[in-house]
Amino acid sequence: MVRILTSDVVEHAGKEIMVRGWLHKKRLIGGINFILVRDRRGVVQAVLQDEKEVEKLRGLHLGTVLEVTGKAVKEERAPGGAEIHQPKITVMVPVTEEPPIEIDKPLSHRSENLDTLFDTRHLGLRNLDEQKIFRIRAALVQNIREFLINKEFVEIHTPKLLAGATEGGAEVFKTDYFGKEATLAQSPQLYKQMLVGAFERVFEIAPAFRAEPSATTRHMSEVYMLDIEMGFIEGHEDVLDMVQDMTYYTLSKTYKDFSDELKSWNAPELILKEKFPRYTVAQVHALYTKAIGKDVTKEKDLIPDEEKWICEHAKKEQGCEAVFVTNFPKEAMKFYHRLSDDGQTVLWGDLLFRGLEIATCPMRENRHEVLVKQMKAAGLDPKHPGYKYFLEAMKFGLPAHGGCGFGIDRLAEKTIGLGNIKEATLFPRDINRLTP
Numbered sequence: 001m002v003r004i005l006t007s008d009v010v011e012h013a014g015k016e017i018m019v020r021g022w023l024h025k026k027r028l029i030g031g032i033n034f035i036l037v038r039d040r041r042g043v044v045q046a047v048l049q050d051e052k053e054v055e056k057l058r059g060l061h062l063g064t065v066l067e068v069t070g071k072a073v074k075e076e077r078a079p080g081g082a083e084i085h086q087p088k089i090t091v092m093v094p095v096t097e098e099p100p101i102e103i104d105k106p107l108s109h110r111s112e113n114l115d116t117l118f119d120t121r122h123l124g125l126r127n128l129d130e131q132k133i134f135r136i137r138a139a140l141v142q143n144i145r146e147f148l149i150n151k152e153f154v155e156i157h158t159p160k161l162l163a164g165a166t167e168g169g170a171e172v173f174k175t176d177y178f179g180k181e182a183t184l185a186q187s188p189q190l191y192k193q194m195l196v197g198a199f200e201r202v203f204e205i206a207p208a209f210r211a212e213p214s215a216t217t218r219h220m221s222e223v224y225m226l227d228i229e230m231g232f233i234e235g236h237e238d239v240l241d242m243v244q245d246m247t248y249y250t251l252s253k254t255y256k257d258f259s260d261e262l263k264s265w266n267a268p269e270l271i272l273k274e275k276f277p278r279y280t281v282a283q284v285h286a287l288y289t290k291a292i293g294k295d296v297t298k299e300k301d302l303i304p305d306e307e308k309w310i311c312e313h314a315k316k317e318q319g320c321e322a323v324f325v326t327n328f329p330k331e332a333m334k335f336y337h338r339l340s341d342d343g344q345t346v347l348w349g350d351l352l353f354r355g356l357e358i359a360t361c362p363m364r365e366n367r368h369e370v371l372v373k374q375m376k377a378a379g380l381d382p383k384h385p386g387y388k389y390f391l392e393a394m395k396f397g398l399p400a401h402g403g404c405g406f407g408i409d410r411l412a413e414k415t416i417g418l419g420n421i422k423e424a425t426l427f428p429r430d431i432n433r434l435t436p
Contacts, residue, residue, distance in 0.1 A: 001069065007041035010082035012072045017084070019044060020092070022126065023064040025104040028054055036079070036104070037068055042128070046070065046084040056089045062103060063126070065093035103127045109423055121427055122436050132261040137412040137424060139258055141205060143250040144226055144406075151242070153201040153228060158191035160184060160207070163386040171211045173221075184209035187405055188227050189336065190386075193364060194393040196231040196401045203228040205408065215431055217420040218356060220409065222429040229364075229403035236338075236347040236363040239402035240324055243351060243361050244276050247322060254415065267417045268354070273320040278349070280327040284310050300332045308355035324349045324361075335378040338365040338402075347402070354414040363402035368394045 001018040009017060021039035033048040035057065046068050048054050057064075070087035101107065103126045107117060117124060124130050145155070161175075161182045172183040187208050195202045208225045233239060255262060255270045279287075285297045288306045291313075296303055302310070302325060315321040326349040330339065333346040340347055348362035365371045371394055375382050382391060412424035422428035427436060 004072075005041045006037065006039050006044040007080060009044050009072050009084065010074060010080055013074045013082060015072055016069065017072045018067060018069040019084070020067045021065070023057070023060065023062050023066055023095075024126075025062070026057060028057065037066055038126070038128070043079050044082070044084060045075075045078045046087040046089075048087060048089075050086070053087060053089050056091060059096065060091065061095045061098050063095040063099060063123075064091060066090065067092055099123055109418070111419070114420065114422065118422065118428060118433065119436070125426070129264065132258075132264060133412070133416060133418075133424060134426060136254065136258050136261055136416055137408070139254050140250055140411055140415060141226075141408060143253045144246060145203075145205070147246045147249045148201075148203045148228065151201065151246075153203045153230070154195075154199040156188075156192065156195055156199075156202045156204050157206065158185070158188040158195075158204060160209070163384075173209050173211050186210060187225060189405075190390040192227050192229040192403065193336070193398065193401065194390055196229050197393050197396075197398050200231045200399075201229070208405075213431055217422075218410065220421060220425065220428055220430050224408040224425075226359075226406035226408055227403065228406070229401055231399045231401040233363070233400050233402055235400075236326075236349070236402060239361050239363060239404065240278070240326075240349050243359060243404050243406070244322075244324070245274075247276075247351065247353070247358075248272060248274055250411075251322075251415065262416065265416050265418075267415065271315050271319060271321045273318070275320075276322045276324055276351075277314045277318045277320055278324040278326060279310065281325055281329070282327065284325055287313065300329045302350075302357075307352050307357060311352050311355045322351065322353045322358075324351055326350075334362075335374045335380060336364050336371065337374075338363045351404075351406075353411070356410055356414055357407075358410050358414070359404045359406040361402070361404040363400070366394065366398045366400055 003020050004012060004017045006019060019037055021037040023035060024038035024043050025036040027034045033054050035046050036043045037046060067090040068084060068087045070084040072082055073085050074081060075083045101120045101123055103123060107124050107127055107130060161177060162185050163182060172186060175182050185208060188204050192202055192204060204227045207222050209222055212219055230242060251270060251272060284302060284306055288309050289295050289297055296306060310323055311321050314323045327345040328348045330344050330346060338347045350357050351359040351361060365374060372382050409421050409425050413421050418424055
């Protein structure tokens with residue numbers, strides 16, 4: 001007999017079928033007994049009346065792997081609209097110890113319970129509601145990939161072991177590499193820029209590593225990032241427009257395709273326009289200072305409360321909860337950013353969504369001699385081996401280009417309406433967590 005998946009049981013009503021999966025729930029109280037069997041599609045209910053079949057489950061716990069054969073019968077009150085009658089049960093892998101958590105009940109996401117949630121993630125992911133988080137996340141990634149491929153971006157895979165902290169800064173993980181010091185990549189920044197010279201448009205979805213001693217709801221030591229880079233741009237607006245269109249497509253499609261799953265998590269209603277509002281840093285500082293009465297006009301970046309405030313402001317005033325903030329001051333720039341003609345602000349925009357920075361979207365400096373000057377001004381050595389090939393690629397022809405670093409974990413968190421980035425991460429890594 002061919003295995004039938006749980007979602008297809010209703011289509012075989014009146015026929016003998018066989019399902020295989022995990023024991024997800026059982027109610028053995030005499031008379032009529034029920035079990036739920038879970039597979040990759042969901043769950044199906046089996047009704048047990050034969051005491052011999054009930055006895056096969058005595059002493060077994062959730063997670064036991066079963067094969068169940070029986071007659072498929074339509075039943076509107078059952079999950080999926082059907083159930084299995086007169087089932088015959090084969091125990092394929094018994095579970096005789098009681099699991100540390102009850103996967104058939106909602107798992108707490110209260111802040112004081114997060115350690116337990118993450119400690120038992122390997123079992124908690126068997127909970128159907130928990131699975132929805134990562135199915136939605138997978139859909140976001142798939143929609144991003146679909147959009148970019150349709151825009152002729154080539155997917156790349158760059159090294160994660162680098163010859164030193166080539167982006168600058170001390171917040172890197174160092175490791176021994178056959179007697180040499182290497183660092184884990186903070187991003188594919190230099191590689192994706194080099195590859196513009198080959199493919200013109202590239203993207204990567206991969207982990208990045210940040211040795212930041214931060215214990216906040218928005219930081220982790222290992223994050224998943226979307227990085228894109230596109231050449232032959234006319235200016236910074238081309239970069240912002242591409243990221244905007246990608247984000248609008250991704251969120252709109254995910255909300256359409258996963259509406260039931262998002263509703264079950266009480267996700268906020270999506271309030272988005274095809275064209276996102278754009279504010280300069282100075283404008284946000286001025287608006288926030290006037291509205292809140294706290295002077296932030298001397299800050300070079302937005303403070304976290306400003307990010308929340310400007311998204312709420314844009315949602316209320318312009319009907320869009322995603323915004324770009326642009327024109328960051330020179331003091332905040334990276335060595336590979338391009339300065340505006342005024343020499344005081346950077347061609348760089350941050351994408352904020354529901355109060356959190358989701359992406360950084362700058363234009364790059366593609367003039368070799370200017371780039372070398374900016375490296376030296378930042379205290380970096382252009383002769384460092386980690387920069388050699390990047391500078392050669394620049395010297396031998398890279399067109400005007402720009403791109404973004406886009407946080408997948410943050411996007412998933414805010415899409416679903418979770419309170420902590422780690423809740424949207426399968427096995428989070430932070431300053432305190434290296435397992436499971």
